[in-house]
Amino acid sequence: MTPTAEAVVAGAGIAGAAAAYFLAVEHGLSDICIVERDEPLSLTSDKSTECYRNWWLGPGTAMVDFANRSIDLIERLTEHSGDRFNLSRRGYLFLTAEETTAKLFEQQGKAAQTLGVGPLRRHESAAHHCYVPHQASGWEDMPTGSDLLLDPVLIQQHFPGISPSAIAALHVRRCGWLRAQQLGAYFLEQARARGARLIRAKVSGIDTRGGGVRAVRIDEPGGTSQTIHTPRVILAPGPYLPEMLEQLKVDLPVACECHVKIALKDSKGALPADAPLLLWSDPVQLPWTDEEKTLLAADAATQYLLETFPAGVHTRPEGSAGNHYALALWTYHTPLLAPRFPLQWDPHLPEIIVRGLSAMLPAMSAYFAPLPKMTVDGGYYVKTPENRPLIGPLPIEGVFVNAAYSGFGIMTACAGGELLAAHVTQSPLPHYSDALAPARFDDPAYLEGCADAAAASGQM
Numbered sequence: 244m245t246p247t248a249e250a251v252v253a254g255a256g257i258a259g260a261a262a263a264y265f266l267a268v269e270h271g272l273s274d275i276c277i278v279e280r281d282e283p284l285s286l287t288s289d290k291s292t293e294c295y296r297n298w299w300l301g302p303g304t305a306m307v308d309f310a311n312r313s314i315d316l317i318e319r320l321t322e323h324s325g326d327r328f329n330l331s332r333r334g335y336l337f338l339t340a341e342e343t344t345a346k347l348f349e350q351q352g353k354a355a356q357t358l359g360v361g362p363l364r365r366h367e368s369a370a371h372h373c374y375v376p377h378q379a380s381g382w383e384d385m386p387t388g389s390d391l392l393l394d395p396v397l398i399q400q401h402f403p404g405i406s407p408s409a410i411a412a413l414h415v416r417r418c419g420w421l422r423a424q425q426l427g428a429y430f431l432e433q434a435r436a437r438g439a440r441l442i443r444a445k446v447s448g449i450d451t452r453g454g455g456v457r458a459v460r461i462d463e464p465g466g467t468s469q470t471i472h473t474p475r476v477i478l479a480p481g482p483y484l485p486e487m488l489e490q491l492k493v494d495l496p497v498a499c500e501c502h503v504k505i506a507l508k509d510s511k512g513a514l515p516a517d518a519p520l521l522l523w524s525d526p527v528q529l530p531w532t533d534e535e536k537t538l539l540a541a542d543a544a545t546q547y548l549l550e551t552f553p554a555g556v557h558t559r560p561e562g563s564a565g566n567h568y569a570l571a572l573w574t575y576h577t578p579l580l581a582p583r584f585p586l587q588w589d590p591h592l593p594e595i596i597v598r599g600l601s602a603m604l605p606a607m608s609a610y611f612a613p614l615p616k617m618t619v620d621g622g623y624y625v626k627t628p629e630n631r632p633l634i635g636p637l638p639i640e641g642v643f644v645n646a647a648y649s650g651f652g653i654m655t656a657c658a659g660g661e662l663l664a665a666h667v668t669q670s671p672l673p674h675y676s677d678a679l680a681p682a683r684f685d686d687p688a689y690l691e692g693c694a695d696a697a698a699a700s701g702q703m
């Protein structure tokens with residue numbers, strides 16, 4: 244018998260898993276086929292830093308509302324699952340040693356307040372303040388919005404280990420991290436409990452003869468192929484999205500950007516294990532000895548290590564005190580690339596990140612020489628020009644997309660899956676659906692305006 248399905252989901256990363264969950268659990272589709280060419284959740288979705296935030300600075304409220312909705316759903320699932328994802332709410336702490344950036348923090352906090360991130364609270368001195376510190380675990384009862392700390396004494400009091408040069412800290416509160424693999428596994432388990440099937444195969448073709456989806460062809464690992472008859476297919480292929488769109492002759496502006504993170508065993512305690520995510524908002528000149536500078540300058544391949552690196556190096560602790568890691572990223576060079584696996588990265592990247600972090604956490608200098616062994620991995624951010632996901636129908640009847648999740652796919656998977664399922668089942672859509680639908684690119688003026696939106700793209 245030829246297999247059939249109410250819907251086929253192509254890809255079992257966090258986006259495909261969330262789509263299957265909301266279709267099966269919230270909308271009662273009992274015959275979903277999830278087709279994954281590799282292990283579920285193993286391509287990009289297990290490489291993330293697992294962080295979430297409601298901090299987006301526009302344009303408009305769409306991304307803030309989308310992120311807030313996703314965090315609401317994560318909280319709800321956290322309760323239903325018995326805190327399986329170990330949700331925390333330590334916040335993101337943006338730090339600066341520069342007056343101009345301190346002023347920018349205040350402007351951003353005010354702008355964020357109008358967009359729905361939550362209120363901005365100013366704390367001018369350690370003597371008079373009502374700052375509520377974060378908790379290492381748990382998420383309930385934490386404030387929303389942001390706290391602007393403008394006294395270095397107050398910063399040192401609450402965040403030991405931070406460079407004394409930090410004159411301002413913006414603590415954004417509805418942010419933290421969770422176990423992304425557990426969230427994805429939960430989605431898949433719950434969908435399968437409602438009848439969804441997970442098949443190890445590659446989606447190699449979509450039959451759209453007659454103008455709508457009729458069937459999906461899949462290639463199984465043993466070399467056999469089969470056809471699944473279905474009226475709907477959901478594309479959730481992560482970095483293979485450009486390839487799939489090309490096969491379908493659908494033209495959408497998406498590109499892939501390589502992002503790499505390090506995991507450093509913090510045996511010397513340079514990053515307190517109970518810290519929030521820390522982000523240094525100033526450009527950095529990497530610290531080198533005079534002898535090192537001479538050597539680096541002598542070789543054309545290493546001269547760039549003497550240049551100023553952009554703002555944004557960031558880190559968060561993972562694990563219990565004394566046995567924790569510093570996970571860290573720095574998007575100092577992110578060309579758009581056709582995805583290629585295994586991933587390639589700058590061999591100097593681990594050292595660049597560790598040295599860059601020392602601007603914010605001076606004790607990181609303990610790792611300069613010898614540089615300890617680190618785990619390095621990463622993946623591709625799949626991005627549209629204004630850095631918003633693609634969720635909704637494509638111009639071929641029955642084809643939907645749930646992809647282009649850039650660097651926010653873990654945190655927004657819940658609201659994305661919910662939105663995708665609403666499109667598929669023709670249920671009422673939230674107000675932000677148009678802002679995330681592929682059809683937004685039908686308007687050439689919209690694409691032209693993306694150049695401005697890219698500046699406020701919300702990428703960390």
Ligand SMILES: Cc1cc2nc3c(=O)[nH]c(=O)nc-3n(C[C@H](O)[C@H](O)[C@H](O)COP(=O)(O)OP(=O)(O)OC[C@H]3O[C@@H](n4cnc5c(N)ncnc54)[C@H](O)[C@@H]3O)c2cc1C
Binds near residue numbers: 649653
């Ligand atoms: C270094 C790094 C740090 C990040 N940090 C964060 C963070 O802190 N917070 C956050 O929210 N996000 C973060 N992200 C982003 C997040 O990881 C991604 O947005 C998210 O994982 C994308 O999920 P996805 O399901 O779209 O893609 P993927 O996880 O790549 O899943 C796509 C799946 O589709 C499968 N597939 C593709 N083509 C086919 C086919 N033809 N047939 C069958 N299967 C197919 C693939 O094998 C894969 O399993 C980070 C990303 C990176 C790289």
